[in-house]
Amino acid sequence: MKIQLQELTKSFPGRGRNSSRVTAVKDFNFEIPDGELIGLLGPSGCGKSTTLNMICGLEKPTSGRILFGDKDVTTLPPEKRGVGMVFQNYALYPHLTVRQNIIFPLQNLKGKEKLSKAEMEKRAMDAAALVQIRELMDRKPGELSGGQQQRVAIARALVKLPHVLLLDEPLSNLDARLRLQTREEIRKIQRATKITTVFVTHDQEEAMSISDRIVVMKAGVVQQIGKPQEVYDDPVNLFVAKFLGTPPINVWKGEIRNEKLCIGDAVLLDAPGQKDRAVFVGIRPEGFVLKEDGPLICRLGGVEVMGRDISIVSTHEASLNPTIRSIISTETKVDTASETVRFAVKPAKVFVFDGSSEERIRI
Amino acid sequence: MENRNFKGWLYLLPALLFLGAFLVYPLIDVFVYSFEEGYNSASQTYYGTGMYNYSYVLHDPYFLQALKNTLLLVAVTVPVSTLLALLISVALSSVKPLRKLYQTVYFLPYVTNTLAIGLVFMILFKKTAYTDGLINLVLNFFGGGSVDFIDGPYWAKMLVLCVYTIWVVMPFKILILTSALASVNQTYYNAARVDGTSRFRIFYKITLPMISPTVFYLVITGFIGAFKAYSDAVALFGTNLNAAGMNTIVGYVYDMLYGDSGGYPSYASAAAIILFVIVLTITCINLLVSRKHVHYSK
Secondary structure (H helix, E strand, O other): OOEEEEEEEEEEOOOOOOOOOEEEEEEEEEEEOOOOEEEEEOOOOOOHHHHHHHHHOOOOOOEEEEEEOOEEOOOOOHHHOOEEEEOOOOOOOOOOOHHHHHHHHHHOOOHHHOOOHHHHHHHHHHHHHHOOOHHHOOOOHHHOOHHHHHHHHHHHHHOOOOOEEEEEOOOOOOOHHHHHHHHHHHHHHHHHHOOEEEEEEOOHHHHHHHOOEEEEEEOOEEEEEEOHHHHHHOOOEHHHHHHOOOOOOEEEEEEEEOOEEEEOOEEEEEOOOOOOEEEEEEEOHHHEEEOOOOOEEEEEEEEEEOOOEEEEEEEOOOEOOOOEEEEEEOOOOOOOOOOEEEEEEOHHHEEEEEOOOOEEEOO | OHHHHHHHHHHHHHHHHHHHHHHHHHHHHHHHHOOEEOOEOOOOEOOEEOOHHHHHHHHOHHHHHHHHHHHHHHHHHHHHHHHHHHHHHHHHHHOOOOHHHHHHHHHHHHHOOHHHHHHHHHHHHOEOOOOEOHHHHHHHHOOOOOOOOOOOOHHHHHHHHHHHHHHHHHHHHHHHHHHHHHOOOHHHHHHHHHOOOOHHHHHHHHHHHHHHHHHHHHHHHHHHHHHOOOHHHHHHHOOOHHHHOOOOHHHHHHHHHOOOOOOOHHHHHHHHHHHHHHHHHHHHHHHHHHHHHOOOOO
């Protein structure tokens, strides 16, 4: 089902006397196409969970509208919206077995929707089969691993056959390996069920890897919406550029001088038609090329071999990151005895941002 | 390994000594007295051993009256006070404004002296030849006749004792239950709301199991506390409880030791052991029942 968020705003009353209201989400506009997997991405406190809760119906927007399909659901309570939600800590009822947990939402159905015992059982088994936990049905949540609990929570959210599936930090309680595996599974389940899915995460890698589209938020304001690769390759401001990518982007203090982009004395690229000003220069780790007469001269800190690539750690006084990390393929030889290392840059991997507004300058 | 064991016991020794001297030894002592006929604590003498003390106590109409009173008190006050406390706690946790005020009001009886409360109850419920208490005035207003609750028919006296006991034990239960309710993670309720769970079902299927260990704790301590009731009866009906027909088992034990009919430590011991056995049995039954209905989270 298509979801439309129109001018969605949520503010909370401030704590204490004379404190002004806190705006958690501001003027969120977005149309989520049917059947897509959307990642809401941002640092803690950026309003992504609040947005999810508003879509779910657990929180009422201060202003703005939410539409599921063509139906305005802004004032509908959660149970009337047809959403399934997976909570960060799963919220499985600890005193009920897996089976009872999954059936729980079905037992709430009333009137025409009411199901017979056999139907409930079948629906629960179908949902369990989807997340491959059929053999765990009689255990209690406390007897399951984190990953298994996660699956039960997803099964419980899916059992009502919701139009919209919402996941709040679904992977944050899992260890690194399980996280990789589970996110693939979430992707697979989403593809199989074709349910429009919105999930919240602060982990950019997670969002990038499985989302059809990501929404990057900061302090309640949407920064950029787009396909993961597009956002990565074409960030609109410094925040988005810094937030996406591991290792993170290298940010430098630079300037545009005589239509050239410079860091200190090093001239990196041409900047035709740009007036002189102070800028931030962001260079992706993979944007560096080792070159003997490269313009950028850094002090070599060390070389880390990572198998497929090597990572060169260096420092430079104009860099805002304490160390500069550049990723070079292993075919290139690095003289580790040398004190300095010289780089040229790949123009597509270099982003320039205004020194005060931090907005992107396209050169 | 042996050495470590020894050290462990050594660390436990102070506690064990105190427990042994002040808890285990007296318990065994009472048990022994209960079989010694006509034990005299002054001369440390007795004239025989056997089951006579038990036989005497179990045939003593005063004891039977006390036993009946106590059982009635337990049967009425434990369920009623627990249910009421649960109801009030749930109500308290669902109101936002003035919650602190309500909590204070409900907690006040706990910090008030039992005897002072007893005095107030006496004034509320009393009826003399000249005046009626507030309760009787209310009864009169609704067309009922006055009842002497303090010195009248048995059911009236029992009613006052039950109301009084419930009123006294509730604050503690409310306090404990409110904090138990507050500790239930809000996301469970959110999850239930998303699934469209009705309020009653949320309470019955989620809240109650989540706080079941606390409820169970209150039921067990409630049973034990009610079985040991004594001061409540004294506060309402004075020290001569046998005459009022409102004695409790603990009251009977006290009377046998020190009361007007005092000086019978053997009978007192036998009565105390009988009470002990009753409480132990009830607690065991509680534990058995709880296995099925109490959910301890890991």
